[in-house]
Amino acid sequence: MRIAGSEYLKLFSNKIFLICIIAFFCADSLFFVMLQSSDYENSAISSDVGAYEQLIRECNDAEDKNAFFESKNTEIQIAQILLHNGNADEYKEKYPKLYDNAAGLDLNDDELFNRSVMLSNIQAQLSHIDSYEEFISNMKSRAEQQSSFSIFAEPDSFSFRNIEKTPVDFAEVKGVKPILGNNKAVEAATSYEVSSYILLIIVLLVNILMFSVEREKELYILVRSTAKGRLQTIACKLLVVLSVTAVVSLLFYASNIMMAGTVYGFGDLSRPVQSSKLFLNCALNVTMLEYLILWVLGKTLLLCSLSMLTAFLFVVIKSSAKTYLILASALIFEFSCFIFIDGSSVLASLKFINIFYLISGNNIFGCYQNVNIFSQPINIITVFIGLAIALSVVGVLGAALAFSRLSQHNGKLVLLDRLMSRLGRFKKINGSVRIYSGEAYKHYKTSFALVAVIILVALGFVSYNDDLSIIFISPQESAYDTYMQTLEGELDEEKYDFIESERAYFDELTREAEELSADTTISAEEKTNRLNTIDGILSIRGMAFEDICAQLEYVNGKAELTGEKPALVNEVVNKRLTMDTFREWEYFALLLAVVIFCTSNILAIEYKTSMVNLISANKHGKARLLIIKLLTVLITTVISYILIYLPYMLNFIKTFGTASFDLPLAYSRNFSALTSGITVGGYILALGFVHLLAAVGTTTLVYLLSYIFKNQFVTMIISSGLLLIPCVVFIDNNKIRMVSAFSNNAQTAVIGIITAVCLLIIAVSALIIFVPKRKSTKFII
16 A cells, blocks of 8 residues: 555656646636537537426427417527617517517527527437337338348348347337427536547656656666566556546536536436437437446546556557657547448448447447447447457556566667667767757657658648539539639729620520520420420520529629728639638648647756756747747748648649739628728638737747747646647638637637737747746656
8 A cells, every 4th residue: 555655656746747637627618618619409408407408398288289389489589689779569569478478588589599500409309209109110221221131131140130130139128208398418428528639648648757768767777676566556557547547537527417417407307318419329218317337437447448558558568759659640540430331331340340430429338239240230238348348458467467567677688789789880969059959859850850840741732632612512513613714803894895795595494495485386395395495595594594593693782881892702712712611620720730749848958868957058049949949930930821721722822823812801701790891812812810829829838838848748738738729629610710709790809819829829828938047957757
């Protein structure tokens, strides 16, 4: 117990560990709140949980559900009319009771909208509840129907056995009756994935501090030579890793559940979990509360087993760098399988027996899934339990045996050292006294920043040569683009004349079609052919021209508002440039990953080699060094930014030209709320400025973390947890984008806030790094 106590003391007396736990916990809570508030339905329900639950109770009590929704929607409609001093006498005479109820509602426009959103949510729940019994009862007939297809009919195949097994497994929930209620807390807590990814980082951090740090300090030689220095020591270390992982996991998941309950209310947790549409495919006969317990225990068990496997790798592999490389390669492989392998593929087992699949959302207990194991359909819960036990056993026994039997000292490669020594005689030494040359050499070669730049050059080449040609989703869209090749730009007399001539042409076609329909002098076949031809023109070019006319009407109204000259924008092309929210976030996430990778080692390398003591002894040595190092990583950030963003922009200009760059962005109907006269080109420059400023702020923050922690991998872990993981998690959330700021006419405030935050980060980092005079330059982890 004394050994275990000392291991706990070493871990919790480490400032890095405590700072990381607190920072990750705060960031996790912040991301949870941000994610919930970004969804309009969640925001509507959380704004008045009492009203939402009251509507649920009233709906449950109502005998005629359709009449209930009709009356409630009418109440909201009357309340909106009364709010704006409209005439609701017709409703007063026809629905006196509903009128009185609406008159008693003291709600503004937003609150009335929230009520309608609540009603839509309840109506969707009822639709799910009404269809659930049919979904379960028809499962067997669907299975028999699928078995009749030849591709599923082989008795020894996985597909055939899976089809037969599914109705049997769902027989357990055949008598389950879903109940209408407040499901939001359970859905929000179990669907939130940021905590799981942060906990993966914490598992890695705990193992680094428990194993890697002691090996790098060469303490294992002393520890292993004591009377109880082997088996008991590794047992205590594994106990600490396991217990800390379990406690921290329970803390994070429990806090998310409590926050969700605080925001949305828990509702009745004794209802079947199938009451929520999210768990439609759950084959477990459990209540909401029982599911929450299973969910937390399952996630915690998975993380504990992964922590044991990670401990085994840190013990059996004597080089920390090799361990990091193996872990990174394994995670990249797992993530690639999870993303790119289709669920129906022959390699689908690699997708489901996967860390990222098991740790994401409700994939273990909330979603029924069978895995192909030697053509046998094995349920994902069985696979998960077996995998967790196997990883734990391998981790514990492997770590214990390796620590007890193998040397933990990383020996030198004598033959390789002799070979390099002989080759070094023929190498010419090229020296330099310039600080930047030395820092650039260390940064780009020793820290592998050059590798990142080379990879970005390759990606930039691919991006520049990518085919950006638009694949039209309809003939009408193609006809619209053809019109825009003539009409895009400022409207002049020639373009107005063209529009009028086209309008006259389609009017003539319409009259011709009417005359043909009434003409009895021509044959029926000829009439049909000519009418079909006219109808084809009207349905394709005619509809495209109607869209042009609608856009022209919109542009004229917008021109009066902004004071700009009327102009038409090719919305098909413009949407490709301005509304691609996934590309915007993907590029920024890639830039953050490069910044974190290239900046984390910029100061850590000096502390790792103890060169900082020599540098600090020179006059102005440390301050000048810090400035040069910061400039070095900032130059890398700018280079990376150019390599990521510029090739796509050049490719776009090469493909579509710059005709729309001088046109007001507000002339695109996707930005109808925009009142500014900013052009499309100005919008692109604004986005570029914001992304570059954010990248510079990120570089400064990572530089500060490298200065504080003086360890490359700790800096990378903390930076990834605070910056990169949220970017990856929010990559599918289109509302958290600069596009949304412009489309909602909030660009000035958003750009101002981002600029202020980035400048604050830069200023605070500069103060912490350059102002204090620290007596000691050695920070011991």
